[in-house]
Amino acid sequence: MTDASLSGAAAPARRHGSLTQLDERTRRRNAAEKRFRAYGAGAIAIAIACLAILLFTILSNGLGAFRQTYLTLPVALDAQVLDPSGQRDLDAMKKVTTIGYSKVLEAALRQTLAQNAIPEEGLSKKDIGDLISKEAPAQLRNMVLADPALVGTSVDVSVLTNGRVDGFFKGRVTMASAEKDSNTSPAQLQLAQTLKEKGMLATKWNWAFLTNPDASDQRPEAAGVGIAILGSVYMMLVVLVLAVPIGVAASIYLEEFAPKNRLTDIIEVNIANLAAVPSIVFGILGLAAFINFAGLPQSAPIVGGLVLTLMTLPTIIISTRAALKAVPPSIRDAALGIGASKMQTIFHHVLPLALPGILTGTIIGLAQALGETAPLLLIGMVAFVKNFPSAPPEGLFDPASALPVQVYNWTQRADPAFFERASGAIIVLLVFLLCMNVLAIFLRRRFERRW
Amino acid sequence: MPAIWIALIILALAVVGYVLGVKRALSLAGGDSRRLHSRTTYYGWNVALFAAVPALLVLVLWLIAQPVMLERAMSGAIPEDMLSEGANRSLIIADVRNTANALSAAEQKGLLSAAELADPAGNADAIKAKLTDAGIRFASGATPQIFAAAEHYSASQSTGRKVITVLALLAAVAGLAFATMRIHPEFRARNVVETFIKGLLIACSSIAILTTVGIVLSMLFETGHFFQAYPWTDFFFGTTWSPKFGGGSQLGILPLIWGTLYISVIALAVSVPVGLFAAIYMSEYASSRVRSVVKPAIEMLAGIPTIVYGLFALITVGPMLRDYFAQPLGLGSSGSSVMTAGLVMGIMLIPFVSSLSDDIINAVPQSLRDGALGLGSTQSETVRKVVLPAALPGIVGAILLAASRAIGETMIVVMGAGAAAKMNLNPFEAMTTITVKIVSQLTGDTDFRAPETLVAFALGLTLFVITLALNIVALYVVRKYREQYE
Numbered sequence: 001m002t003d004a005s006l007s008g009a010a011a012p013a014r015r016h017g018s019l020t021q022l023d024e025r026t027r028r029r030n031a032a033e034k035r036f037r038a039y040g041a042g043a044i045a046i047a048i049a050c051l052a053i054l055l056f057t058i059l060s061n062g063l064g065a066f067r068q069t070y071l072t073l074p075v076a077l078d079a080q081v082l083d084p085s086g087q088r089d090l091d092a093m094k095k096v097t098t099i100g101y102s103k104v105l106e107a108a109l110r111q112t113l114a115q116n117a118i119p120e121e122g123l124s125k126k127d128i129g130d131l132i133s134k135e136a137p138a139q140l141r142n143m144v145l146a147d148p149a150l151v152g153t154s155v156d157v158s159v160l161t162n163g164r165v166d167g168f169f170k171g172r173v174t175m176a177s178a179e180k181d182s183n184t185s186p187a188q189l190q191l192a193q194t195l196k197e198k199g200m201l202a203t204k205w206n207w208a209f210l211t212n213p214d215a216s217d218q219r220p221e222a223a224g225v226g227i228a229i230l231g232s233v234y235m236m237l238v239v240l241v242l243a244v245p246i247g248v249a250a251s252i253y254l255e256e257f258a259p260k261n262r263l264t265d266i267i268e269v270n271i272a273n274l275a276a277v278p279s280i281v282f283g284i285l286g287l288a289a290f291i292n293f294a295g296l297p298q299s300a301p302i303v304g305g306l307v308l309t310l311m312t313l314p315t316i317i318i319s320t321r322a323a324l325k326a327v328p329p330s331i332r333d334a335a336l337g338i339g340a341s342k343m344q345t346i347f348h349h350v351l352p353l354a355l356p357g358i359l360t361g362t363i364i365g366l367a368q369a370l371g372e373t374a375p376l377l378l379i380g381m382v383a384f385v386k387n388f389p390s391a392p393p394e395g396l397f398d399p400a401s402a403l404p405v406q407v408y409n410w411t412q413r414a415d416p417a418f419f420e421r422a423s424g425a426i427i428v429l430l431v432f433l434l435c436m437n438v439l440a441i442f443l444r445r446r447f448e449r450r451w
Numbered sequence: 452m453p454a455i456w457i458a459l460i461i462l463a464l465a466v467v468g469y470v471l472g473v474k475r476a477l478s479l480a481g482g483d484s485r486r487l488h489s490r491t492t493y494y495g496w497n498v499a500l501f502a503a504v505p506a507l508l509v510l511v512l513w514l515i516a517q518p519v520m521l522e523r524a525m526s527g528a529i530p531e532d533m534l535s536e537g538a539n540r541s542l543i544i545a546d547v548r549n550t551a552n553a554l555s556a557a558e559q560k561g562l563l564s565a566a567e568l569a570d571p572a573g574n575a576d577a578i579k580a581k582l583t584d585a586g587i588r589f590a591s592g593a594t595p596q597i598f599a600a601a602e603h604y605s606a607s608q609s610t611g612r613k614v615i616t617v618l619a620l621l622a623a624v625a626g627l628a629f630a631t632m633r634i635h636p637e638f639r640a641r642n643v644v645e646t647f648i649k650g651l652l653i654a655c656s657s658i659a660i661l662t663t664v665g666i667v668l669s670m671l672f673e674t675g676h677f678f679q680a681y682p683w684t685d686f687f688f689g690t691t692w693s694p695k696f697g698g699g700s701q702l703g704i705l706p707l708i709w710g711t712l713y714i715s716v717i718a719l720a721v722s723v724p725v726g727l728f729a730a731i732y733m734s735e736y737a738s739s740r741v742r743s744v745v746k747p748a749i750e751m752l753a754g755i756p757t758i759v760y761g762l763f764a765l766i767t768v769g770p771m772l773r774d775y776f777a778q779p780l781g782l783g784s785s786g787s788s789v790m791t792a793g794l795v796m797g798i799m800l801i802p803f804v805s806s807l808s809d810d811i812i813n814a815v816p817q818s819l820r821d822g823a824l825g826l827g828s829t830q831s832e833t834v835r836k837v838v839l840p841a842a843l844p845g846i847v848g849a850i851l852l853a854a855s856r857a858i859g860e861t862m863i864v865v866m867g868a869g870a871a872a873k874m875n876l877n878p879f880e881a882m883t884t885i886t887v888k889i890v891s892q893l894t895g896d897t898d899f900r901a902p903e904t905l906v907a908f909a910l911g912l913t914l915f916v917i918t919l920a921l922n923i924v925a926l927y928v929v930r931k932y933r934e935q936y937e
Contacts, residue, residue, distance in 0.1 A: 029829055036831035040732025043725045047749050047805070050798045057767045058759065246655045253652035264656075269926075271659045276852065276922040277915065278859020280886050281666060284911040287893065288669030295518050295548060310662050317659070343645040364754075371756025374861035374886070378893050393455040404758040404862075411765055411866060419766055426759050437754065 065424025068206035101137035133160035135222035220417035231400030238305025247316030275314035283375030298380035299399040319361020356447030465503035472498030489641035501630035506623035550601035673908035692872035710882035715857035721797025726804025753802035764867030777879035792867035811845030848929035855921035
């Protein structure tokens with residue numbers, strides 16, 4: 001090149017522009033490069049935006065479930081209605097149904113309105129009574145039956161308001177939507193607003209959401225996740241007691257003892273496949289094997305726990321094997337070298353070192369089991385349960401619900417107030433999952449060691 | 452006595468056995484543990500294992516065998532004239548079992564008088580009235596014969612309980628005694644215990660196989676029943692799905708398969724590009740700081756339960772698609788649609804695609820990239836022309852795994868896709884999938900004789916076979932690829 005130019009030969013036609021100026025092709029390639037990068041960044045933005053929107057909608061829909069509107073008013077417990085026999089005899093008083101108590105409440109509310117000079121504005125007696133939740137008479141009845149001496153006196157009680165009134169203060173129900181709603185009217189909401197201004201209505205933190213059982217279709221304001229939490233806890237207990245020992249034992253055998261033969265190969269392929277079997281298939285297995293064949297009761301946490309155990313086993317086995325594999329051979333060699341048996345080597349040296357990894361995997365498996373819904377639908381956990389299950393072990397056979405199933409159950413109901421409850425239950429579920437994951441991360445960090 | 456209490460007693464016996472074993476070994480060695488073959492704890496474990504394991508095994512085997520034996524005994528006890536009405540034997544047995552449970556529940560609550568309990572068949576009507584009053588569920592069509600059989604069933608059940616209590620406790624005590632007797636200073640307790648434990652470990656690993664066998668058997672069995680009542684050609688080639696409880700249903704699986712595939716395709720169309728590009732960006736472009744934030748954030752999507760996605764589809768995505776796309780475009784007015792379920796499922800699948808692809812892209816050796824960059828390729832050309840082709844088999848495997856998830860996913864489609872079995876092209880219409888129909892056929896009051904219920908097992912088996920085939924292919928592809936660079 002240099003020689004040729006020195007010799008004065010005619011320079012060949014310049015096919016390329018200067019180095020400082022990009023030619024067309026380079027520009028295209030650089031543009032393509034930028035586009036490609038933007039696609040990648042965009043994909044990540046989409047994924048994270050989806051996560052953000054998902055969490056935001058759940059939170060904004062569900063936080064309302066943790067606050068509830070209560071009406072506080074003095075109630076005169078009319079002896080003539082509540083104890084017609086006048087004997088203060090419990091059995092006779094039990095004959096008064098909630099209808100009687102709802103009359104007392106309605107009267108109390110109307111009297112309060114009159115005392116505070118709030119006009120009833122063409123609302124019928126029933127319309128005014130409907131401001132109060134259908135749960136309130138039962139609450140009052142239980143209070144009176146627990147302490148019959150209250151009859152004839154006047155007590156201050158705080159009762160739940162109707163779901164629509166509650167929705168009005170949370171922004172779910174508006175005057176416009178009330179016009180079209182047969183269950184409530186703008187005048188009722190107006191009255192509720194006036195009551196609120198007088199300080200009788202207040203929206204308070206709602207512990208009952210976490211402790212109450214489910215309630216019927218008519219009373220969304222009284223529904224809670226108490227039984228569902230308990231049922232989920234029971235099932236997790238079963239999974240913990242069964243899946244963890246069995247899973248760890250199976251991984252120890254497969255990782256440390258198993259000869260490489262046909263049988264262990266089949267077991268390994270099997271476990272990999274079981275981890276990918278759709279969860280609903282485990283539900284079918286539970287229905288066929290545990291309920292139809294073994295005759296265990298439907299809707300019982302024991303059956304749910306067994307199904308979830310079978311489901312989580314592969315997860316636990318896979319993560320435990322990874323944890324065992326991560327323990328370096330030098331540890332084993334050292335133990336074997338000073339005369340420990342193979343079993344002692346594993347149980348005294350390898351297993352303790354692998355424990356953090358095993359725990360992390362176990363917690364992740366449990367978290368998966370906690371959120372699982374489909375198999376539980378098939379074994380009858382959708383049934384309406386009003387009574388708390390008793391303490392284990394008998395309670396494992398009592399009907400119960402589970403958090404994710406309770407969510408599904410509420411979404412199947414007509415009243416939109418139940419959607420708020422469903423989102424609220426999801427928040428509870430997510431908080432549990434978050435705690436478990438934080439624990440898993442903490443364990444991993446705390447015991448992480450480099451060999 | 453409930454089985455759980457028996458199990459707890461056995462465990463208590465094992466603890467006693469441990470103490471006994473340690474004490475006996477020490478006393479035989481004159482209090483000097485150095486004269487024993489093994490460490491003292493092994494003598495304790497030896498007794499505890501012999502006391503607990505065989506007894507628990509007996510208990511579990513009995514729990515499995517008892518229903519079968521009771522059923523067999525009852526089949527003989529049911530008079531032939533009840534069967535001649537075309538009734539299914541297993542259904543009558545279920546009736547009998549329900550009635551027996553209802554009777555024992557009523558007995559516990561003290562609802563029934565002694566005379567009624569002594570002769571339930573004679574007082575069938577009175578008992579039925581009382582059960583209904585108390586709100587106890589029982590077989591509504593229960594005849595006096597069923598009450599008689601239920602009485603028989605309860606009796607043999609309680610005999611069975613007694614037998615198992617005695618047998619299990621006997622096994623525990625015998626094991627305890629046997630192991631204690633065997634102890635002497637030369638006894639190789641450690642070897643015995645270790646062999647025993649190894650046996651237990653093997654038993655635990657075979658549970659995986661047992662589960663698979665259980666799944667296949669339970670579904671094959673009921674699917675067999677289904678195909679006795681309904682021709683398999685109509686099931687596999689029928690294009691109408693309209694179950695009617697009352698007979699005359701058409702149970703063709705094709706509309707369900709169509710819905711399943713349609714939704715899965717939409718889900719993959721969302722998740723594959725997003726997941727793949729996210730994986731490429733994370734492994735090729737992102738700095739380690741960005742990566743350490745973004746990767747766990749995307750993987751959070753995988754940890755969220757599917758019911759949350761279902762609710763998201765139901766209350767957010769469904770109405771939004773209906774109001775902003777379907778109705779203005781005149782494509783339908785349904786909140787639950789193929790599009791809703793597909794989009795939300797696509798979001799759920801993003802982390803599956805991205806995590807698996809990320810691993811696989813990272814496994815491509817750096818030398819390949821260096822070669823391409825050294826020849827003057829831009830980074831994106833390197834990715835497109837070198838890295839992706841090298842990683843392709845693994846990525847295909849990841850996509851297949853995601854597809855099998857999409858096909859088996861239940862809660863999102865139950866809440867987002869609707870229940871109408873249609874073969875339609877409009878993505879804004881409600882359609883349904885195999886999993887939705889399994890749920891709807893098996894929840895609520897189900898009659899396990901009707902083909903409308905049994906069809907769920909045939910659907911389940913079909914689903915199992917499809918997803919299993921996809922998983923096997925995916926695992927095969929992923930494994931085969933990974934070997935190349937090792």
